[in-house]
Amino acid sequence: MSKMIGASEQPLICTPLVGKKRENVLGELADVLAKKPDIIEWRADFFEEIDQTDRVINLAKEIKEMAGDIPLIFTIRSIREGGQPIPLSDEEAIELNATICRNTKIEYVDCELSNKKEHIQYLRKIAAENGTRIVASYHNFDSTPSQKFIAQKLEEAEQYQLDVAKVAVMPQKLEDVLTLLSVTLEAKNRLKIPLITMSMGKYGAISRMIGGVFGSALTFAVGAKSSAPGQVPIEDLKTVLEVIERSMKSK
Known part of the structure; x- marks a missing residue:
């Protein structure tokens, strides 16, 4: 039974694929599947042939076939939000996401909220026509913005009528982690769409473990290789999520 983001009371665990070549990606996938994640994210910005649309589509189909019931997120992370340099413009990246929606059975595509409004609306239309869901994301690898700013980003996702709101920020101190957890709890009680939030790096690692308590519907873990600082194996x-779940259910 596949698990979709927000359908479970417990946070889902997502593991990234970050291989540069097809054989690397499929090798990572085999390693990851043995560890039974709930969701898999293919970080296509790592893929050396991302500008070869046919090869991207073919590999996406291979990943989906191997993953079976496990939902996939197709992600092209831009360099401005911590991704790899790629030979595609923002518009071309959006078009590749649209092509994934049209030609594969991948459940989710990631769309950064820093994209132009008309590009986001275009992708939303294509995704809706093909039954694909959109993870609307914002990343800040330098700092943790104010609680008000983070809340606005989460709200933007709902205003665009996208399916999941995601925010990942970098703490400079422990107080920044509290800011992220606090805005997550507040947004969970206000917004209708599922949330994914995390604080990155060494201070933020704790948010990957307890974020679900505050309303984050998904957390990222290392399956084969890490895609962001602070990811836990x-x-x-x-183990940690099982302990938290047991503890919170005990009387």
């Missing part, structure tokens, strides 16, 4: 994260 999937085996460790599963």
